[in-house]
Amino acid sequence: MWCAGVVLMHERKSFFEMGLVSIYIIELVLLLITLISFKLVHGGIPTTLDGPFKPVTVPLDESFRGNATDLPDADPRVQKPVDDSQPEQISVSLSATYGSVWISWITGQFQIGDNINPLDPSSIQSVVFYGVYGNPLTLQATGHSLVYNQLYPFEGLQNYTSGIIHHVRLTGLKPNTLYQYQCGDPSIPAMSKLYYFKTMPVSGPKSYPSRIAVVGDLGLTYNTTSTIDHMISNHPDLVLLVGDICYADLYLTNGTGSNCYSCTFSQTPIHETYQPRWDYWGRYMQPLVSKVPIMAIEGNHEIEPQAENQTFVAYSSRFAFPSKKSRSSSTFYYSFNAGGIHFIMLGAYIAYSKTSDQHKWLERDLANVNREVTPWLVATWHPPWYSTYKAHYREAECMRVAMEDLLYKYRVDIVFNGHVHAYERSNRVFNYTLDPCGPLHIVVGDGGNREEIAIEHADDPGNCPEPSSTPDSYMGGFCAFNFTSGPAVGKFCWDQQPEYSALRESSFGHGILEMKNETHALWTWHRNKDLYKVAGDQIYIVRQPEKCPVEAEVTF
Numbered sequence: 001m002w003c004a005g006v007v008l009m010h011e012r013k014s015f016f017e018m019g020l021v022s023i024y025i026i027e028l029v030l031l032l033i034t035l036i037s038f039k040l041v042h043g044g045i046p047t048t049l050d051g052p053f054k055p056v057t058v059p060l061d062e063s064f065r066g067n068a069t070d071l072p073d074a075d076p077r078v079q080k081p082v083d084d085s086q087p088e089q090i091s092v093s094l095s096a097t098y099g100s101v102w103i104s105w106i107t108g109q110f111q112i113g114d115n116i117n118p119l120d121p122s123s124i125q126s127v128v129f130y131g132v133y134g135n136p137l138t139l140q141a142t143g144h145s146l147v148y149n150q151l152y153p154f155e156g157l158q159n160y161t162s163g164i165i166h167h168v169r170l171t172g173l174k175p176n177t178l179y180q181y182q183c184g185d186p187s188i189p190a191m192s193k194l195y196y197f198k199t200m201p202v203s204g205p206k207s208y209p210s211r212i213a214v215v216g217d218l219g220l221t222y223n224t225t226s227t228i229d230h231m232i233s234n235h236p237d238l239v240l241l242v243g244d245i246c247y248a249d250l251y252l253t254n255g256t257g258s259n260c261y262s263c264t265f266s267q268t269p270i271h272e273t274y275q276p277r278w279d280y281w282g283r284y285m286q287p288l289v290s291k292v293p294i295m296a297i298e299g300n301h302e303i304e305p306q307a308e309n310q311t312f313v314a315y316s317s318r319f320a321f322p323s324k325k326s327r328s329s330s331t332f333y334y335s336f337n338a339g340g341i342h343f344i345m346l347g348a349y350i351a352y353s354k355t356s357d358q359h360k361w362l363e364r365d366l367a368n369v370n371r372e373v374t375p376w377l378v379a380t381w382h383p384p385w386y387s388t389y390k391a392h393y394r395e396a397e398c399m400r401v402a403m404e405d406l407l408y409k410y411r412v413d414i415v416f417n418g419h420v421h422a423y424e425r426s427n428r429v430f431n432y433t434l435d436p437c438g439p440l441h442i443v444v445g446d447g448g449n450r451e452e453i454a455i456e457h458a459d460d461p462g463n464c465p466e467p468s469s470t471p472d473s474y475m476g477g478f479c480a481f482n483f484t485s486g487p488a489v490g491k492f493c494w495d496q497q498p499e500y501s502a503l504r505e506s507s508f509g510h511g512i513l514e515m516k517n518e519t520h521a522l523w524t525w526h527r528n529k530d531l532y533k534v535a536g537d538q539i540y541i542v543r544q545p546e547k548c549p550v551e552a553e554v555t556f
């Protein structure tokens with residue numbers, strides 16, 4: 001009995017001790033789970049909730065400038081790869097929702113010279129056969145075709161007429177589904193090889209494309225090819241191109257190019273272009289954009305003025321846009337959904353004042369966004385409002401004054417811009433003031449064009465531009481007055497990196513946006529000089545809809 005009693009007591013003590021140990025173990029496991037889940041969720045990556053961040057300028061890597069030389073006409077990647085009747089420059093772009101996409105391509109030869117004879121678009125059909133991957137191509141869509149001309153009524157300048165550009169809209173597509181397609185004219189027959197694309201997921205708070213590549217000011221140099229190689233390695237589901245596409249306007253019509261048109265060709269009667277560069281770009285990009293949808297917005301290098309004051313003709317002709325589907329009357333601004341993200345593509349080189357058609361469209365479009373369906377609101381346009389580089393400093397100030405209020409009230413989460421050939425990420429900002437409900441502005445004008453990288457900052461000694469010199473001559477207006485509040489009050493520039501600038505670096509690269517859920521998005525900027533998977537900058541962008549509710553009236 002005694003022994004048994006001792007044993008019992010011992011067992012009781014053991015149970016008691018074991019209970020304590022168990023509690024400790026449970027607590028330890030819970031702590032570990034918390035730590036691991038934090039690590040899994042954030043991976044030690046900062047979030048915007050940790051901000052505003054102290055401004056950082058990454059020191060310039062003097063040893064790396066890349067190769068800002070355009071691919072020459074003889075490069076095999078820009079040669080016409082097929083016969084005249086066969087499709088080339090094949091691309092996919094999205095319509096307003098997952099249910100439809102555009103397939104675009106070109107047939108026939110462009111012509112350049114004194115005597116050009118535009119091709120007849122009705123001479124060849126625009127047909128796409130398509131079906132879900134693995135099934136026969138039982139579905140068929142027909143579209144429209146066009147040619148465009150670049151005409152210069154000046155002695156000695158050569159005119160251009162394009163091949164036949166085809167745009168076909170496929171409809172009735174299932175979400176998040178791999179389709180295969182062939183495009184061309186079946187009556188010749190002249191159909192393309194088989195290509196594939198995946199539709200966007202259905203719109204909803206838990207439904208997002210995996211990776212969206214964001215790039216600007218791409219051009220067609222050896223830096224561009226490095227950017228695109230890196231981008232392909234990151235397997236994007238969608239490419240967002242924030243303006244300045246092929247830089248055909250750095251060339252005369254005789255094919256002579258320069259890194260600075262106005263410096264080298266200051267005497268030309270009109271700003272000439274060499275339109276075959278567009279065809280080279282379309283050929284170079286086909287391996288990527290025949291499979292991955294690309295959505296573009298115009299930049300200043302797409303202006304391309306010609307006879308009868310026509311502008312943006314190549315841009316508007318070569319791409320297909322969901323303008324009608326997003327109730328825009330223009331190729332210069334439109335919107336679309338990609339899963340739970342609503343993208344707004346704005347035009348900086350068309351009227352944007354409060355009385356303009358674009359402003360009215362933007363108000364309507366924003367009022368119709370249902371954040372229960374598309375929690376993320378992402379806006380893009382070409383020239384940034386928040387860039388601290390000397391190049392283009394405060395150039396788009398009138399656009400900011402006209403539209404920033406509206407984007408703020410509707411709680412745009414992220415803004416992407418290009419134009420400045422460098423990388424910069426802002427803190428959350430509104431009206432030059434740190435604001436936890438303001439958007440994050442990210443400049444990715446570092447795609448790699450031949451104009452080379454931007455290095456100088458407006459806040460470096462002696463770099464602050466004369467205010468009257470800052471507006472873009474095409475955009476016009478003057479709104480860039482001295483700051484009326486904050487540490488730079490009374491001045492046109494800061495004397496150190498502004499507090500709204502979180503990180504800036506002069507390197508070529510591209511970004512990848514990954515929405516994880518309705519509140520967390522991972523933004524990663526990849527530099528060309530790094531290995532593919534290395535992050536030059538990485539941050540979780542966190543939405544706080546309770547803290548920052550939409551202030552404007554929503555009418556959906």
Ligand SMILES: [Fe+2]
Pocket residue numbers: 217243244299300301382418419420
């Ligand atoms: Fe630009």
